[in-house]
Amino acid sequence: MLLSPPDVGPLEEEMVVEAVRSGWIAPLGPMVEAFEAVIAERCGRQHAVALSSGTAALHLALLEVGACAGTVVLVPALTFAATANAVVYTGAEPVFVDCESKSGNLDPHLLESALRQLQGEGVFVAAVVPVDLLGRCADYTRILPICERYGVPVVSDAAESLGSSHEGRPAGSFGQMAALSFNGNKIMTTSGGGMLLTDDAATADRIRYLSTQARQPTVHYEHTEIGYNYRLSNVLAALGLAQLERLDEMIGRRRALRQQYVDLFAGQPGVTVFQHPGEEADNCWLTAVCIEPMEAGWSADDLRKALDAVDIESRPIWKPMHQQPVFAGARSFLSGESDHVFATGLTLPSGSALKPKDVDRVVATVRKFLGA
Incomplete structure (x- = not known):
């Protein structure tokens, strides 16, 4: 997926x-x-x-x-x-x-x-x-x-x-x-x-x-x-x-999926849905979660591996440009925020083409992971 x-x-x-x-x-x-x-x-x-x-x-x-x-x-x-x-x-x-x-x-x-x-x-x-x-x-x-x-x-x-x-x-x-x-x-x-x-x-x-x-x-x-x-x-x-x-119909489906992720992770310590709240004006192209391992007891990479094991694609949020080997040594004005987002963030299946059974499979996998 x-x-x-x-x-x-x-x-x-x-x-x-x-x-x-x-x-x-x-x-x-x-x-x-x-x-x-x-x-x-x-x-x-x-x-x-x-x-x-x-x-x-x-x-x-x-x-x-x-x-x-x-x-x-x-x-x-x-x-x-x-x-x-x-x-x-x-x-x-x-x-x-x-x-x-x-x-x-x-x-x-x-x-x-x-x-x-x-x-x-x-x-x-x-x-x-x-x-x-x-x-x-x-x-x-x-x-x-x-x-x-x-x-x-x-x-x-x-x-x-x-x-x-x-x-x-x-x-x-x-x-x-x-x-x-x-x-x-x-x-x-x-x-x-x-x-x-x-x-x-x-x-x-x-x-x-x-x-x-x-x-x-x-x-x-x-x-x-x-x-x-x-x-x-x-x-x-x-x-x-x-x-x-x-387009508007497809955005609507992505926004509805974003809300499902918000509900899924509600109450989970150390887990936030990235860019939520405040996405009312967004197209919700990709939904990501940020995980603080010390609070959650698990990391973004732990969840990624659980999803990958059942052939569900997830990815870290963009690796910052100053960390990319091709731009090593490039001048940068940094606060550490992009490094933190990369370390804690994970994008989840977000496409408007996902069928209800696909979404159900993602939700079930995440729930099983959280239960474990």
């Missing part, structure tokens, strides 16, 4: 078949344009550009704000590697900033300290990339004014948070640009894919140009700068259109 398997059905099949029969098989086409329009509207943006992945969206967004060799980009310590990898693709250096304990999201106090220190040293900070961890929007109410004071653009990594909101604004609406992901395990999927969101028409045009190999509008193939093969196909956009019609 997987953590978050794709949730697809007859509607997705119908729309993919429609795209195939239309003859628009190669990248671009009417389904791509329609998908961009509905995603932009859902996220409160003027423009959306469909791309091959969320990582591609981050890469192009960072290039657009000026990330390059000799600059740095501030990235949360607690995130998936793709956020930091996109920084490296531009030639810039990722600098990691620790998280808040309850949300796991970028700590605004540490962020301000990092910006003050780096700019005081004469370091050029090209961007700040907050991440909406596990579907919980970062605290943009505090982050955006800080970045504005220091004159640093914000690129929102909303890869995990489509359908969530913060202070009444939808995920993806924050920052100069934002990136969404439609990977196979996300809240909705196009198999693989992503989206760049912006309110600036010139930026959207520039991203489209770069993502189609930076081809000049001539009768022959003319290129004056390096481009990328980053566009989404018409067939995959059809899958996305169908998924988007079902």
